[in-house]
Amino acid sequence: MEIADLPVPPDLAAGYARRGITELYPPQAACVEAGLFSGKNLLVAIPTASGKTLVAEMAMHHQVARGGKCLYIVPLRALASEKFEEFSGKGLRVGIATGDFDRRDEYLGRNDIIVATSEKVDSLLRNRTPWLAEISLLVVDEVHLIDDPSRGATVEMVIAKLRHKNPGMQIIALSATIGNPADLAGWLDAELVESEWRPVDLREGVFFEDGIRFADSVREVERKSKYEDLDLVLDTVTEGGQCLVFVSSRKNAEAFAKRAASGLKIANPILAGYADKIRSSASTDMGKILAACVAQGAAFHHAGLSREERQLVEAGFREGQIKVISSTPTLAAGLNLPARRVIVRDYLRFNAGEGMMPIPVREYRQMAGRAGRPRLDPYGEAVLIAKSEEMVDELFDYYIEAMAEDVRSRCAEEAVLCTHILSLIATGFARERGEVLGFMDGTFYAHQGESPRALKRAVDRVLEFLREAEMITEVGEWLEATEYGSLVSRLYIDPRSAEVIVNAMTRQKEYTDIGFLHLLCATPDMPTLFVRKNDMYALDRFLADHRDELWMEIPWDADEGFDRSLKTALLLADWGDEVGEDVICERYSVGPGDVYGMVESVAWLVHASRHLAGLFAPHLKAPIEEMELRTKHGIKKELLPLIRIRGIGRVRARRLFNNGIDSIEALREAGPEKVGKVLGQGIAAQVFEQLDGVRDEIGGVGEEQSTLSRFG
DNA sequence: TTCCGCAGTTTGTAGACAGCATGTC
C-alpha cells in the first residue's frame, strides 16, 4: 500500500518520502483497511519496531486536518519526550505534559497533539482541564500496561473517563502481542489488527554448551572463556554487532560489564572521551567503575545511574562505540535502543514474598524485541541461556513458543481503587454509590466479566474508608467530596498517604525535620530503601538518641517497614544537611539516580503536606514550607535566603555563605565586585540585575506576597 | 609465612508515575 494514496496531508507524506518511506508495512496496511481513516477504534497488537508510531501519527495528522485534537498517552516520561521530538517539526503544534517536564503547559490546549503520561492525564482530568473535552482522537501507547498491578488501573480509568466525556472520540490502542487481544478490542469497541510481522528477521534461540539452538538450525559459538554470557557477546562483536544483556539485578549488571570490559579490551580515543566525561562528572564508586568499563567498550545500565551517565551510555551505544550494555529491565521497556543480539541471561527474578520467579512471557518478548536494528542489522537474535540439556526444551516451551499472557484488569484492587473512586466523586463523574458502580461497569474489569460481587464489596469498603476519613460526605442523597477530599484528589496523592500525614499532623505538637521526613517515608506513596543487615546497627543507634524526635511511634518489635522508612528518612535528612552526593551514595549504598528519585518523591509529598497543613495544622505550614525549599535544593536552613535568587543553587549559595554573604542584604552590601570574586563576574552581574528588580517588586506588591522580605 | 584455589556458607535481590512554578554548575 502506497502512502501517496492515503488520505494524509501531502506535507507529511512528502516528509516520509524524504526518509525513504513510501510504502506501508503489512500490519500498517492492515490498520488502514481496518478503518484507521474512517474513525474506527483500533487495537493494534504487533511486535515492537513494526511501525506502530507511524500508524498513530498518520491518524493524528488526518484527524487534525479535519479540525480535531489528539492526545497521545505513554507510560514513561522518557517515552513522552521521545515521541514529542518525533512528532515535532512536521507542521502540527505539539505539546508535552509530564510531571517533570511541562513545555508550553499554559498553552497546552492550543496544540494539535499533546503527548502525556497516563498519570499526568489523570491529574489534568482531576483539575478539570477544559481542553480535554475537545480530544477527538486518543492514542494509548503500550496499553497492555493495563495489567500492571500498581499503575494499570490509572490507564484503564483514564480511558474510561475520556470515553465517558467524549463519546464520539476515536481510540487507537497500541499494544505488544498479548494473549487475549480480542477481549481488549471488545472493550474498546475496536477492530483488532494482530500480526507477528517484523521489519527485521528475529531469530530466537537457546544457548547450551557451545552453540545456540534455533528452531531449525544451530549456530556454533567459540568458547573462549568459562563464561557463556561473555562468549556470546564476543561472538557477536567479532562479527561487527552489538549486544544487550538483560540480567536480574544491578549487581549482576555491574559485574557483567566488568567481565565484558576485560574480555573486549577495546581502546580508542572516542571511548576514552566518553569514559572521561563519565569519570569527571562521577563522584561515586559506581561512576568510576562505569567509566572504567566504558573505556573498554562495555557498560551497565540501571536506575542508580545519574541522568548524565545514562545519556552518555545510551549515546555511546547508539554511536556503535560501546559494544555491549548489561542492563536491568530499565532498557526493556524504555528507550528505543536496539542491538543485533539480545541475551536474556536471567529469566528468573526476585519478587518480594515469592522468591525467584520466572519473568512473564510478555517481558521476555519485550526484551527479545530489542534485537535487530531496522536497516542496520541483517537480522536480530534473541538468546536465552540454558544450564542443562533439559532446560533447552523447557525454555523453548516456556518462552519462545509460548503464548503471551492475557491482560487482566487491575481495577478492583482496593489500594488503587481508593484513589480512583475519590477522584470520580471529586470531579463529579459519580455522585452516589450507584453511579460509581455504573461507571465501573464501563471499565475493562467489568467487560472481562470478573466477579462483579468482588468489585461491589471493594467499592463499598473504599467508600466506607473515604467517609470515615471525611474525604467524602453525604449531602442529601448525593455523595460529595469534602474540601479535604477534593484537595487530596487534586494533589494526586494516595488517600491512605493523606490519612497517615493528617493523623500525625493533628496529633503532633512539635515539629522536627527527621520526624516529618520519617512520616512521609512511612507513606505508601514513598519508595523506600532496602535495609541491609549492617544498616541495623546505625539505625538502632539513631533510635537510641532520637526516638523522641520521631512523629511516629516505633514499636520495639517493629517489622522492617519501619526500618525502611527510617533509613530513607535519614538519607533525605543528609541531603537537606548538604551532605555530598558521593557520601550519601556510599553511606546508603545507592546510586545518584536513586538519590534523585527519592528527593523528587519526597519533594512532592512535602508539597502536598504543606497544603494539608493549611487545612488541618496551620502552625506547621511555615516549617513545612521551609522544608519544601530545603529538600528541593538540598540545602541547610542558613542558605534559604540566597537560593531565592535565580542562578543560585546549592553550590553557589554555599560558596557565598562561606564568604560571609548570608542574605540578600549582605549581597547588596558586598557589592558586585566582591560577589564577582566569589562567583565569577558574569553570574554576579546577573545576580545584581535581579536584586534591583526585586527591590521594585517589594515596594509594589507588599509584605504578604514577598517571600524575599520574609527571608531576606 | 604467604599465596592460591577450592568448596562450603552467607548475603542480598527491578523499575519509576504524580504537584507546582520557573531556572543548576
Add this chain to the structure above:
DNA sequence: CTACAAACTGCGGAA
C-alpha cells in the same frame, strides 16, 4: 516461603 549468584570464609597444599 521461594532461588540464585556474588562475596565471603576457611581449609589445605604448594612455594
